[in-house]
Amino acid sequence: xxxxxxxxxxxxxxxxxxxxxxxxxxxxxxxxxxxxxxxxxxxxxxxxxxxxxxxxxxxxxxxxxxxxxxxxxxxxxxxxxxxxxxxxxxxxxxxxxxxxxxxxxxxxxxxxxxxxxxxxxxxxxxxxxxxxxxxxxxxxxxxxxxxxxxxxxxxxxxxxxxxxxxx
Numbered sequence: 001x002x003x004x005x006x007x008x009x010x011x012x013x014x015x016x017x018x019x020x021x022x023x024x025x026x027x028x029x030x031x032x033x034x035x036x037x038x039x040x041x042x043x044x045x046x047x048x049x050x051x052x053x054x055x056x057x058x059x060x061x062x063x064x065x066x067x068x069x070x071x072x073x074x075x076x077x078x079x080x081x082x083x084x085x086x087x088x089x090x091x092x093x094x095x096x097x098x099x100x101x102x103x104x105x106x107x108x109x110x111x112x113x114x115x116x117x118x119x120x121x122x123x124x125x126x127x128x129x130x131x132x133x134x135x136x137x138x139x140x141x142x143x144x145x146x147x148x149x150x151x152x153x154x155x156x157x158x159x160x161x162x163x164x165x166x167x
Contacts, residue, residue, distance in 0.1 A: 031096075031098050031101075031102065031103075031104040031138070031140055031146075031166075032058050032061070032069045032071065032096045032098065032104055032166075033058060033061050033069065034058050034059065034060060034061045034069070035058060036057075036058045036166055036167075037055065037056070037057050037058075037166070037167050038054075038055070038056045038071075038073075038138075038164050038165065038166050038167075039053075039054070039055055039164065039165050039167070040052070040053070040054040040055075040056075040148050040162060040163065040164040040165075041053055041162045041163055041164075042054070042148060042150065042160040042161060042162030042163075043160065043161065043162055044150075044154070044155075044157030044158070044159055044160030044161065045157055045158075045159070046079075046153070046156050046157035046158040046159070047079060047081065047156040047157070048079045048080050048081035048084075048156050049079070049080050049081075050077060050078065050079045050080075050154070050155045050156050050157035050160065051077060051078055051155075052075055052076070052077040052154060052155055052157075052160055052162075053075065053076045053077065054073060054074075054075040054076075054092070055073045055074050055075070056071040056072070056073035056092070056094060057071060057072055057073055058070070058071050058096075059071065059072055064097060067097055067098045067099075068095065068096060068097050068098075069095075069096045069098075070093070070094070070095055070096070071092075071093070071094040071095075071096060071106075072091075072092065072093050072094075073091075073092045073093075073094070074089065074090065074091055074092060075089070075090045075092050075110055075112075075132070075154070075155075076088070076089050077090075077154065077155030078155065079155050079156030079157070083118060083119050084116055084117060084118045084119065085116070085117045086114055086115065086116040086117070086128070086156070087114055087115055088112060088113065088114030088130035088155055089112045089113065089114065089130070090110035090111055090112030090130055090131070090132060091110060091111060091112055092108055092109065092110035092132070093108065093109055093110075094106045094107065094108035094109075095107050095108075102139060102140040102141075103137065103138070103139055103140075104137070104138040104140070104146070105135070105136070105137050105138075106135070106136050106137075106138075107133075107134070107135050107136075108132070108133070108134050108135075108136065108150075108152075109131075109132065109133050110130075110131065110132040110133075110154070111129075111130070111131050111132075112129075112130045112131075113127060113128065113129060113130055114127065114128055114130040115127050115128070116128055130155075131153075132152065132153055132154040132155065133152050133153055133154075134150045134151060134152025134153065134154050134160075135150070135151055135152055136148060136149060136150035136151070136152075137149050137150075138164050140166075143166070144165055144166050144167065145163070145164075145165060145166075146163070146164040146165075146166070147161075147163065147164075148160075148161065148162050148163060148164040149161045
């Protein structure tokens with residue numbers, strides 16, 4: 001699964017770089033501009049059932065032929081299995097590329113820490129280093145609301161889906 005994650009992230013980055021120099025139609029509006037904030041709520045499955053709450057703030061835009069932007073933020077997530085529960089907090093950075101007026105693609109990395117609680121028969125509670133890498137797509141249905149899908153490794157999940165609000 002880690003190899004698939006790397007392939008998806010590399011393929012998305014290559015697509016973003018090649019599209020930056022292609023003759024794409026002009027955008028009527030940008031989906032992630034400097035000063036924009038997003039809040040995403042996602043659920044997924046991998047090592048267990050995961051939930052993720054992610055905040056992102058656009059700090060730079062007008063890259064890659066006026067289609068790219070850079071975001072920073074934070075993500076809070078947990079993963080629940082039948083023998084343990086873990087809670088993590090990460091600082092994140094994301095590189096966005098707008099393919100069309102409503103489609104925002106991105107790659108994201110994150111790092112932070114967390115705590116893992118075991119049931120009484122399967123281990124001792126302990127802290128751990130938390131990390132994530134993923135590629136995602138947001139399809140905006142309106143100026144402020146999008147459907148969101150991510151593939152990669154985030155809070156114990158390999159694929160997540162949910163909703164995103166822009167404000």
